[in-house]
Amino acid sequence: MNTLKIGLIGTGFMGKAHALAYQAAGNVFEDISRPVLHKIADIDGERARLFQRQFGFASYTQDWQEVVNNPEIDIVSITTPTLLHREMALAAIAAGKHVHCEKPLSPTASEAWEIVQAAEKAGVRTQSGFNYLKNPLLKYARDFIASGELGEIYAFNGIHAEDFMSDPLSPYSWRCDPAGGTGALADVGSHIISISRFLLGPLTSIFAQLDTVVKQRPAYPGASELKEINVDDVARMIVTFERGCSGTIQANWLATGRKMQLEFEISGSKGALSFTQERMNELLYYKAGDDSRSNGFRLIETGPQHPPYGEFCVAQGHHLGFNDIKTIEMAEFIRAIDRGEPSSPDFREAWEIQKIIDIAVRSHRERQWQIIS
Amino acid sequence: MNTLKIGLIGTGFMGKAHALAYQAAGNVFEDISRPVLHKIADIDGERARLFQRQFGFASYTQDWQEVVNNPEIDIVSITTPTLLHREMALAAIAAGKHVHCEKPLSPTASEAWEIVQAAEKAGVRTQSGFNYLKNPLLKYARDFIASGELGEIYAFNGIHAEDFMSDPLSPYSWRCDPAGGTGALADVGSHIISISRFLLGPLTSIFAQLDTVVKQRPAYPGASELKEINVDDVARMIVTFERGCSGTIQANWLATGRKMQLEFEISGSKGALSFTQERMNELLYYKAGDDSRSNGFRLIETGPQHPPYGEFCVAQGHHLGFNDIKTIEMAEFIRAIDRGEPSSPDFREAWEIQKIIDIAVRSHRERQWQIIS
């Protein structure tokens, strides 16, 4: 069996998710090269050391450059704060690595574009961490819509709302640093933007309002010193799609009580789909025109009939979890590398998403509709 | 327009429900005689007086005999504690009245049978207050099953669970007096029994266990004196139906947190139905054999396509409430009287339900399956 050596940068929330997902991908999916965890880097050397031990990396380092420059490594996975993505991604690309970089790709579209161009010129595969697209039900939804089962699309409502910054005492973190991009919009909004494009295609114009409701936060966990917040914690957009319909997209860090309200509803002339990541193994489908006495939204449960669920479990009703969709993401990236085929969502797609975020910011500042060129 | 004069006995929970329902029935339904509230009786004269005023009865009395013997009255509605039903119903029948009596008809099947015989001999119309059968969705469910849409019926699970006696400090009341029949089984269990028969037909055998979990209660609201409880607060039955399938039926007064868990699920070879009175305007339907990728339980919402919803509202999605189904009950009773047709569920049906309760008690005592003859 072929193997691919992985270099991972970052040992935080996503660092762990990547390490687990690469390992699982090689186990769950038979048709792909087996990823081997080779080197882990974290600026916090002790974290890197522990991480190496836990996940069985061959070695660890405090210096991420050692990862991107290691000649044995095939894939570099970047899971550091967004502000750092650009430098690391460019270096990895320059070293000829295939690069997975967490979302959002970078603080601005122009930086993202720089990375895209470097990657495309270098001919390396790229992957952007919009993991929610990997849910078998979302793939099914996309194909369902594409095949015309919903008829003409009338409207889209999308939101990604969580409450992890709802408490005004939730402290400042790198996510609050405007140098790293917008706040809720980049952090969670990018996910629902990616879904809107995945299901319905390109957006053409945006009107946005960005709020910063909680204006000060403790400078660090438990601090009494307060730091001013200059990124949005709630973002609202009205958008239009190239295919002709309109919709709303929202991002929210202050949605008290909500842990994962990544939700959409799509209405069309022949039917509708409704989904929330809060119940990620369920998709609601309404088929217009059935006998009205016995018609209503159907609660579809994921199963082997929604590939690649069957790789995880042969029977319907046995839920996939978040780590499983991250596993699908890694498997698809490796498959694309194996076959020399396009990966998805790649850095170009991440740039498209970042453009929307940048344009939303401009719309908010200028208080005007903006065309997406 | 024809009118029918109503004599009502009892001004409690159900007394009010009847008064409102008779008035609404005449307004909502065009094709029936208009019920006119004529005389109200309650042993508590002050309550009767206030009730008369509020609902516009022509007169009131402390003596229920004045109701049953009033020559102007066409229909007598009995909403007193169960223990009192027999005497009142027999007197009303003897006076040639059509009689509506709340459920359960009486503490035992033999008393119920006495009433049935008297009514059938007298040729008066009778109605028993199993109101939940009047939900348009239940009528639809019954017809749906009867027409074979679920195929061969495999199994039934039914329960009526509430928590109104869950607190051990909820006091003793007439519902706890064994002279009035069983406890939870008669009080709420009779409803789910009525539904099981309505949807699936006669039962043939029963195994039952009756529990009295809370063994003492305050003798009256707020009392420190405790009174022993000798009726069941949880009842469980395994049952068989004449049509060949089996199932479970439960009654529960101690279902902490549940306000109206009157629920059933029916599985068949071609489909399934699931319902809970907690969401009385929704019926879940699963149709076997549809494309498995887009199949699942459908959430049907009541609408004009489920008669007689349309009499209340012309548009789907505008919920019916409890008082509306009580209104349908009264309208159907009056229509039966108008047309000289059978009413349903009549006293004979109430007797059938009471037989099941009696046999459940016997099964519990003898710890044996019992045949329903």
Added chain:
Amino acid sequence: MNTLKIGLIGTGFMGKAHALAYQAAGNVFEDISRPVLHKIADIDGERARLFQRQFGFASYTQDWQEVVNNPEIDIVSITTPTLLHREMALAAIAAGKHVHCEKPLSPTASEAWEIVQAAEKAGVRTQSGFNYLKNPLLKYARDFIASGELGEIYAFNGIHAEDFMSDPLSPYSWRCDPAGGTGALADVGSHIISISRFLLGPLTSIFAQLDTVVKQRPAYPGASELKEINVDDVARMIVTFERGCSGTIQANWLATGRKMQLEFEISGSKGALSFTQERMNELLYYKAGDDSRSNGFRLIETGPQHPPYGEFCVAQGHHLGFNDIKTIEMAEFIRAIDRGEPSSPDFREAWEIQKIIDIAVRSHRERQWQIIS
């Protein structure tokens, strides 16, 4: 007991709802004057005649002027297409009647203002048909927010979406005539606007986009001839509130599969509330700061603890329906008349709502934020 004589104009969807609600109000609520259905008017004389018979009006007419000018009548209820409200309301006010007029009050805010001024000058009571505010759970939500239980309000999301125009073959009707005001925005959007104000107070600015997705419809039911549609079928707004928070408000006629998605979520620093009219007897409440292991949204079910539910039923878990909240509306109007106290929502409130709609239209046309003055 005092009585109030009702003159009703219109025998359609709302005409029936009013007739039933007046009758029920007198029965359910003890403390108010008893409404008596006196005269019914409909331009379709045959409908008026049948309606009179069904609901027991003293008389009927084809000429609505006979209602407003009838000296015996105390209250005039207007349930005709919106375009006709102004003339009828002004005439009724001029005749010194208390006036209930269905929502929206009129096609434009300036017409609404004319009516408000006339009514206030005449000193008559007015009521506007925003019935959803009468749900006991919404009253509870309003008080809950006002008492600070949610802390500082962060955000509001509101929508009223139905699918009754989702099928492109759903025909043109008076609701599609721009002379009567906007489309979905006025028709259903006005409800969610009324809720946003009811719960959170005045709005200060709006950005709106109005869509007309289905551009042609059959000229009448079954017609092959098509008529152009010049009103919105989907409307989206970003709004700000005087209290400092922002939100979204949407209206939709094309929400395939949705029968009554009148929904909101309000997040605050101490908690959140979520509600949908699809489950009008349930309110979701999240209380921030509870032990995270056992915390989550609570499903509150309506009960007597949420007045005036107890007037309908003494026990929790017995649902109210749409007609019941219409009954509460009528009872409150009558009580206001009885006591000479302000009614709510009155015509002034309806004018406030209409202003928002007008300003939304302007925002859409000018593609700009608009201040609500």
Added chain:
Amino acid sequence: MNTLKIGLIGTGFMGKAHALAYQAAGNVFEDISRPVLHKIADIDGERARLFQRQFGFASYTQDWQEVVNNPEIDIVSITTPTLLHREMALAAIAAGKHVHCEKPLSPTASEAWEIVQAAEKAGVRTQSGFNYLKNPLLKYARDFIASGELGEIYAFNGIHAEDFMSDPLSPYSWRCDPAGGTGALADVGSHIISISRFLLGPLTSIFAQLDTVVKQRPAYPGASELKEINVDDVARMIVTFERGCSGTIQANWLATGRKMQLEFEISGSKGALSFTQERMNELLYYKAGDDSRSNGFRLIETGPQHPPYGEFCVAQGHHLGFNDIKTIEMAEFIRAIDRGEPSSPDFREAWEIQKIIDIAVRSHRERQWQIIS
């Protein structure tokens, strides 16, 4: 890092689940010996070969004896049809291996007892595959109940219902062979029995009814030849617990539309818990006595506050899936081996569960309550 060598028998549904879970356990959990997939056996040699390749076992075999007798192997995992468990488990124990055996442990309690005795004499660790107990929410529920948060327990309702045999054309399989034990009762019923014991402790008596609704099935997939079915496809039990409460337990293979209705509700004097594996990341909790206006069932979502969720993901709202709970199962087994501590649920617990099944069969045959000794 220590390693433990795994020998696996069986490459079907559970064989794959075990292989994935052992691999993931070593990655997710830092504190345990790393399991290494050493040898895979399947009577179908080609399956074994492919499985070896996919999951990276060191070798494969057609002969399971080679697994149990391989001196390098530490743990033997048995995932063959139930009928075969006994011989394999006894051989593995005899060879001094720690043994994981899928549920149910064996067709009868007496065989299970033989295995338990052998294992306890040999002093090896054992684990039984009742994976649903490994859900962090179930662990939380158990501790919650044990700490008295629900007060005195009133009642238990449990069911495990699926529809995978609902279609009469679903063929005969080893699950239908009475030599392997009961049908639905052993197959899915054993899970809900394990949960009832996990949460509430020992059962004391049972009354059971076992149904065989579908009496013939195709002899093999697609066969026209039919084979008689002699095991139950629906099983119903009324049970009592040592702690004093009663309840129901059901198993069902014919629950049309249900993919994983593994569900329970527990009511107590101070609160209630409700759970369904259909939404395995949610637990409903009702706390009695809170302000009734804002009280209701709370929807708890799994998070790091429910260990060991945090090993998989640092943030709440990111679902665990079925494979994750199987991973927890394996990690706990390995930890027990590492520490020389009891594992749970071990073979003795599996025997306790099997006793209940045997006694249920006896109760069904004798149509009598049976005491569990």
